[in-house]
Amino acid sequence: MSNFEQHSYGLWLVFADVSYLAGFAGFLPSESAVPSLIYGIHPDVWGNGYATEAAGAVLRYALEQLAFPKVIADVDEPNAASVKVLEKIDMKQTRRSVVKGRPLLYFES
Numbered sequence: 001m002s003n004f005e006q007h008s009y010g011l012w013l014v015f016a017d018v019s020y021l022a023g024f025a026g027f028l029p030s031e032s033a034v035p036s037l038i039y040g041i042h043p044d045v046w047g048n049g050y051a052t053e054a055a056g057a058v059l060r061y062a063l064e065q066l067a068f069p070k071v072i073a074d075v076d077e078p079n080a081a082s083v084k085v086l087e088k089i090d091m092k093q094t095r096r097s098v099v100k101g102r103p104l105l106y107f108e109s
């Protein structure tokens, strides 16, 4: 809630229907003051397009309504489903690095 007050963004909840909380999507503040996209969906409902729909919606909101020039995201390279989500919402990979032994891919809108 404090992120919504300070930055006009935060984490939104994703409902699969009115009573089924399926996950979340939204932004955390980054060191560079650019919103950093994150999302998570309950394993029971993976593969239904919820992450793609939710991440795409909050991305459009940040760019169009909040007028941020860009949004960033980082993902563990082996997390193929998450990489696919970022590609499907048309974010582009900008670099790769290994942090504490973990390969990370960096994306931006």
Ligand SMILES: CC(C)(COP(=O)(O)OP(=O)(O)OC[C@H]1O[C@@H](n2cnc3c(N)ncnc32)[C@H](O)[C@@H]1OP(=O)(O)O)[C@@H](O)C(=O)NCCC(=O)NCCS
Pocket: 037, 038, 039, 040, 041, 042, 045, 046, 047, 048, 049, 050, 051, 052, 053, 075, 079, 080, 081, 082, 084, 085
């Ligand atoms: C990543 C995550 C959010 C995806 O949620 P989801 O609602 O199942 O995603 P979607 O259904 O919108 O799309 C997933 C896509 O990845 C694809 N996918 C799934 N597993 C895959 C794999 N092992 N390799 C390649 N692609 C894969 C799906 O086929 C789908 O693509 P398609 O629609 O073109 O077929 C979910 O797995 C999750 O919550 N994981 C744990 C938290 C996490 O990793 N969050 C992201 C980091 S911020």
